[in-house]
Amino acid sequence: MVAVTRDRQATTHLYLMLREGGGIGVQWEQPGLDHLREFRVVDPDGPVCPHCTIIETVLTLAPVLPLDMLRTARARVQYERILRAGMLPAPAFARQSVSREVTWLGDCHGATGDPHTDADCAEHAAIGPSIVTDLLHVDPVAPLPRALLEMTDATDVRERLRLARDWRDTAAEVARRSRWAATTWGFLRSSAVLGVPTASRPGMVYALDPDAATDDRPFTEVAATAMRSLSGRDDLVYANRVCLVPDPVPGGERMPSFAGAVDVAAGEPVRTLRLPSSRRPLSRLGRGILLLFEARHVMLIRHVQRTPDWESEAALHLFEFGMLEELGGPAYTSAVAAYLDALRREGELLARPHKVLDRRARKALAGIFGGLDDEELHLWGSVAYRNAIMVMLGSQSAFAEHLRRQAS
Numbered sequence: 001m002v003a004v005t006r007d008r009q010a011t012t013h014l015y016l017m018l019r020e021g022g023g024i025g026v027q028w029e030q031p032g033l034d035h036l037r038e039f040r041v042v043d044p045d046g047p048v049c050p051h052c053t054i055i056e057t058v059l060t061l062a063p064v065l066p067l068d069m070l071r072t073a074r075a076r077v078q079y080e081r082i083l084r085a086g087m088l089p090a091p092a093f094a095r096q097s098v099s100r101e102v103t104w105l106g107d108c109h110g111a112t113g114d115p116h117t118d119a120d121c122a123e124h125a126a127i128g129p130s131i132v133t134d135l136l137h138v139d140p141v142a143p144l145p146r147a148l149l150e151m152t153d154a155t156d157v158r159e160r161l162r163l164a165r166d167w168r169d170t171a172a173e174v175a176r177r178s179r180w181a182a183t184t185w186g187f188l189r190s191s192a193v194l195g196v197p198t199a200s201r202p203g204m205v206y207a208l209d210p211d212a213a214t215d216d217r218p219f220t221e222v223a224a225t226a227m228r229s230l231s232g233r234d235d236l237v238y239a240n241r242v243c244l245v246p247d248p249v250p251g252g253e254r255m256p257s258f259a260g261a262v263d264v265a266a267g268e269p270v271r272t273l274r275l276p277s278s279r280r281p282l283s284r285l286g287r288g289i290l291l292l293f294e295a296r297h298v299m300l301i302r303h304v305q306r307t308p309d310w311e312s313e314a315a316l317h318l319f320e321f322g323m324l325e326e327l328g329g330p331a332y333t334s335a336v337a338a339y340l341d342a343l344r345r346e347g348e349l350l351a352r353p354h355k356v357l358d359r360r361a362r363k364a365l366a367g368i369f370g371g372l373d374d375e376e377l378h379l380w381g382s383v384a385y386r387n388a389i390m391v392m393l394g395s396q397s398a399f400a401e402h403l404r405r406q407a408s
Helices: 002-007 050-061 069-084 146-151 154-175 182-191 219-230 284-299 310-346 359-368 374-393 396-407
Strands: 013-018 024-030 033-039 088-094 105-111 192-197 204-208 242-246 257-263 268-275
Touching (some): 013 050, 024 050, 050 069, 069 088, 069 105, 069 182, 105 182, 146 204, 154 182, 154 192, 154 284, 182 242, 182 284, 192 268, 204 268, 219 257, 219 268, 257 284, 268 284, 284 310, 284 374, 310 374, 359 374, 374 396
Parallel strands (some): 192 242, 204 257
Antiparallel strands (some): 013 024, 024 033, 088 105, 257 268
């Protein structure tokens, strides 16, 4: 594999794809041509863990591609995150430049299927379920925890569950059409639970786990226990799950957003995705893309106290650009090209980017989503503008520096 990779200077992408049953697909992509080979690793002394094999392959390829130390280290973390989501992991690498000195980009995609085999080592066999259960499937007649009923009633919980499932379904619809979205959808599918906010204590939610035993403790006791468990701890890490926190009261907010919180049920920090009920909801496709964008953001955050990681922020935007290019086709790429032409003419950031797209381009962009109001059309136009800036700058690293400067 290393020898072939070294010889293929025209290669733009390389994928290592775990197959059901433990096979490994290796695909090199060149302009207009793909090379796919299927492997099965065997050893006369016993079974070989396919997960360990892929991770060791990445380490061996790192100096050949090349991958920098940060991306090499992330490869295992991303691989095991997809495995934890109950999906088939596929490390993916993309060339940034023809220059041998420029490091390749690295990511990990996910595909549906059972990732586990009898050959898994003990460590990888213990990571993630073989079959992912739906954490938003709550028995409608099951008794709710006492603390939760002190916060709200059963009707409110059922309505929040309905809204959470509806939002999550928009992400599933995008994932069925976009390979960019598959990994993040797997994360949502395997880790999203309902979070009910506490009105009396901002920053706290009650995560409703369908498999948890009924808790008869009052809210005051549950909350006090949670705060004691967190007191004095410096390096706090978020729980693996993420809470979907829908707001059943219609308002002006239209976009989902990330926030950290404390899960009083488990007594641990938890990442939340706030889901509004707008009087003017976004298009269904738009909601799905934005939820996946925020879910991808959540996937990158593990520590409560953290410093900005602009490379990860840039990768997050590239994730959104990839989905829109895949879903929008020429209508989206033409909008990006129009902004790129304007940037090259002006030689700097545009003073009036909202004037760039003509009527035909705006209509084509809106058509991707089945029609949009002016506010949402402006939103996706601004994404195409950011995409054009990234293309003009020429690399993810340069785009990361641009984001850092814009935030300062």
